[in-house]
Amino acid sequence: MNITQEKTGNLNAVVKIKIAPADYTGKVEKAIKDQAKKAQLPGFRKGMVPAAHIKKMYGKSILVEEVNNLLNDTLSNYIAEQKLEILGQPLPKMDDEREFKWDNTDDFEFDYELGLAPAFDVNVSSKDKFTEYVVKADKETLESRIKNIRRSYGKMTNPEVSADDDVLYAELTQVGADGAAVEGGITSTATIRLDQVKDKKILKSLIGLKKDDEVTIDIQKALEDAAVISKALNISEDEAAELKANFKLHVKNVNRLEESDLNQEFFDKLFGEGVVTDEAGFKAKITEEVESMFKQDAERKLSNDIYEALLVKHNFELPDEFLRRWLKATNEKLTDEELAEGYDDFAKNLKWTLIENKIIKDNSIEIKYEDVVQAAKAKLDAQFRMYSPSPLPEDQLAQYAVQFLQDKENANRVFEEVKALKTFEQIKSIVTLEQKDIDYDKFMALVEKK
Known part of the structure; x- marks a missing residue:
């Protein structure tokens, strides 16, 4: 041979x-x-x-x-x-x-x-400067979060007259221009959340309604979102997106989720017995939680800024023609048009993977199984906290994490997340980070501008 x-x-x-x-x-x-x-x-x-x-x-x-x-x-x-x-x-x-x-x-x-693969050195030093934003919670965001939490632990009531944020349990019937029911048209019984109604004029018509009241609405103007319309009318999202019709809304009941009282029982349910004892402590905890979520947003922006800057700084070549042929050979359904549209993003991500691997190798960074388990636990904990601020017991969280990682796709995804995290930690330990306080709305404007 x-x-x-x-x-x-x-x-x-x-x-x-x-x-x-x-x-x-x-x-x-x-x-x-x-x-x-x-x-x-x-x-x-x-x-x-x-x-x-x-x-x-x-x-x-x-x-x-x-x-x-x-x-x-x-x-x-x-x-x-x-x-x-x-x-x-x-x-x-x-x-x-x-x-x-x-x-x-x-x-x-x-x-x-x-x-x-091209040969290159990663050039990162303290001369590379990045802004590390510290995002502060504004009054409106805090009030919204507090309201949602209080309603999550509140009780359901049935007021006589509908108001903002109520839920209408109603029968929806498709009607024509004359207001009569369309023969063979759509009928459905649904819950309509008033906070999902986008059109101000329609929203106004839905406030002040009582049981058995009727009002005609343009379903597209009212809800806008195809997924919401699909659920309300029990039709597919494709049908919902194309639907242009008026519906008679017949109120069968008005539901209201009352906010929980700010008392010790409520505080203990949220944070554990005796951890919070008054309204000031409650607001401080919620502020901490909200700003912790903002911190994740700020970290994502910092990572993205580093990502973009290092790609510009390390503008090495790739065997582009070979890679295009390889992508076509390994993806039979990939069209020439799709390849042309997507290749630049593919090449950009590949370049970053090469930079990432170089940093991992040059700095002998290890990714241990324990790191992956901890990352999985953090991911699952964040998901559970979306539904309840109370944390899961550690042993139960660990059990869920092990089950989650038994799926190969989940395990690979978390491994890549840990790898990226360790890469950015290494870069941040070298570059110069300048902290800057910023209000949430200004921070979001900065992110959207990008």
Whole structure:
């Protein structure tokens, strides 16, 4: 067997593999004998089929399979031994002029294109400056969060007349321009949250309603969101998005979620017995929680700023033409138009992955299983806190995390998140971070501007 490499460009190479009969004959004969032992063919006892018979019937397919296995192993071992950093996978070069007899006498030659990763150094120092925003909770955000929490622990009542933020339990009937029900039209019983009604004029018409009152509304103007309309009318989102119709809304009941009292029982449910004892302590805790969520937003912005800056600073080349061919070869349904539209984003993410891997390698950063478990616990804890501020017991959270990571896709995703986190931590330990206080609304304007 002979294997050689030829550079065809700065980041491209072709590996040529030559295989003689002596390289594959023994493997083919062994595969034929193994199949003969397992074969069940008419006229032969199991395991007693002559190898010559198997060779006659399946010899060519066995030869093809063994040559392919030999090629794959040889190429993989060569890449590892030569310490070649490749992008994507090797692509076989097609040569219509080469014809093989596949009769165990061929001298085979196969060529594979490689896309090589560029060599570069990560250049990060204290001269690189970034703003680390400290986002402060504004009055409106705090009041909204407090209201939502109090309602989560409140009780349901049925007032006589509807008001802001109430929920109407109503029957919806599609009507025509004359106000009469459309024959074969949509009818549905639904709960309509008034805080989801976008049109101010329609919202005004829904306030002050009593049981059995009726009002006609334009469903698109009222709710706007196809998902909300779909749920209310029990139709698909596609149908909801296209629907242009008026509906008679017949009130069957008015529901109101009253806010919980700010008392010790409420505080203990939220934070544990005796942790908070008055309204001031309650507001302080909620402020801490809200600003903690803002901190995550600020960290995401800082990471994104670092990401963009380092990509500009490390503007190395990629084997673009090879990568385009590789993407097409490995994604049969990918159209030329989709490739053209998406390639720049793909290349950008690939460049960042190379920078990230370089930082991990140069700084001998380890990603341990314990790190992944802790990240999974934090992710799950955040999800549970969306429904209740009270934390889960540690043993229960740990059990959920282990179950979550048993899914390979979940485990890979969390591993990549931990890898990214450790990379950014390393970068932040080197660059200069300048802290700056900022109100939430101004911070969001800054994020949206980007």
